[in-house]
Amino acid sequence: GENVEQHPSTLSVQEGDSAVIKCTYSDSASNYFPWYKQELGKGPQLIIDIRSNVGEKKDQRIAVTLNKTAKHFSLHITETQPEDSAVYFCAAGMEYGNKLVFGAGTILRVKS
Amino acid sequence: DAGVIQSPRHEVTEMGQEVTLRCKPISGHDYLFWYRQTMMRGLELLIYFNNNVPIDDSGMPEDRFSAKMPNASFSTLKIQPSEPRDSAVYFCASNARGANNQPQHFGDGTRLSIL
Numbered sequence: 001g002e003n004v005e006q007h008p009s010t011l012s013v014q015e016g017d018s019a020v021i022k023c024t025y026s027d028s029a030s031n032y033f034p035w036y037k038q039e040l041g042k043g044p045q046l047i048i049d050i051r052s053n054v055g056e057k058k059d060q061r062i063a064v065t066l067n068k069t070a071k072h073f074s075l076h077i078t079e080t081q082p083e084d085s086a087v088y089f090c091a092a093g094m095e096y097g098n099k100l101v102f103g104a105g106t107i108l109r110v111k112s
Numbered sequence: 113d114a115g116v117i118q119s120p121r122h123e124v125t126e127m128g129q130e131v132t133l134r135c136k137p138i139s140g141h142d143y144l145f146w147y148r149q150t151m152m153r154g155l156e157l158l159i160y161f162n163n164n165v166p167i168d169d170s171g172m173p174e175d176r177f178s179a180k181m182p183n184a185s186f187s188t189l190k191i192q193p194s195e196p197r198d199s200a201v202y203f204c205a206s207n208a209r210g211a212n213n214q215p216q217h218f219g220d221g222t223r224l225s226i227l
Contacts, residue, residue: 034215043116043203043218044155089155095209099145099168100216102155 002027004092006103013080015112023090023103024072030092033066033073034100038087047088048075051095080110114138116219118204124225130192133222136185137206145216146179146189147203155203161187194226 003026013019025033031052036044050057050064050073057064061080066073073092077084087107093100117136125131137144145160159169164181172179176195181187191198201223205216 036218041220043205043220045218046215049215095213098209099157099160101157104154 002030002092002101004090004101004103006090006106008106009104010107010109012109012111015080015082015110017080019075019077019080019084019108019110021075021088021090021106021108022072023074023092024070025092025101026071027092028068028071030094032093032095032098032100033064034091035062035064035075036089036091036102038089038105044089077108080108082110082112084108085110116204116206116217118202118219118222120222121220122223122225124227125194126227127195128193129226130190131194131198131224131226133189133202133204133224135187135189135204135219137187137204138208138217139185141206141208141214141217142184143207143209143216144181144187145205146187147205147218149201149203149221158189196226199224199226 006023034049035047037047038044048062048064050066061078063076087105089105090103091100119134142163146158149155158171159179161181179189201221203218203221205218207216208214
């Protein structure tokens with residue numbers, strides 16, 4: 001089955017700097033890679049996703065890159081703000097409507 | 113639009129008691145997922161349904177856990193009897209596939225503490 005590894009487990013950056021979180025997956029059949037942000041006491045919220053026919057996707061300060069050959073994908077947050085502080089999860093799976101396997105999560109702290 | 117609704121938000125009970133967690137998916141979504149989140153094991157899928165039918169329950173830890181989806185707008189996850197190691201946050205998520213493809217949306221979870 002699918003296995004997703006996520007690094008780093010914690011990341012501390014200064015406000016305004018960039019943050020990068022990386023994930024690798026094992027199942028070459030996976031073709032859908034969402035990223036979720038979880039704040040304290042809340043459920044994970046989708047922030048961006050990418051499908052395997054695309055190499056990069058951007059949404060304002062957030063971007064995701066995918067390398068299918070190497071089976072890894074990354075989340076990039078530019079111009080970080082204190083409200084970006086949260087736990088971020090990557091996941092891999094087969095399109096919508098199928099199960100996702102989640103990474104272990106990254107605690108991001110943005111220091112002001 | 114209303115998101116995924118879970119109840120209760122918090123549950124504290126003594127070991128051996130039956131626990132029932134509830135979930136109302138987003139209207140129109142035909143997939144429903146139950147997850148458990150712990151520090152040790154992260155976010156793990158327990159079971160998921162499509163059109164109210166269980167598709168994959170391989171993540172259900174043992175026979176003490178059961179899940180049902182009697183209709184498109186309601187699902188339950190039951191633990192009987194409960195044990196302290198069941199303490200975790202349980203999340204429900206839903207999505208739609210097909211012409212209305214949507215990613216998984218999560219509820220805010222039920223924090224379960226078994227004493």
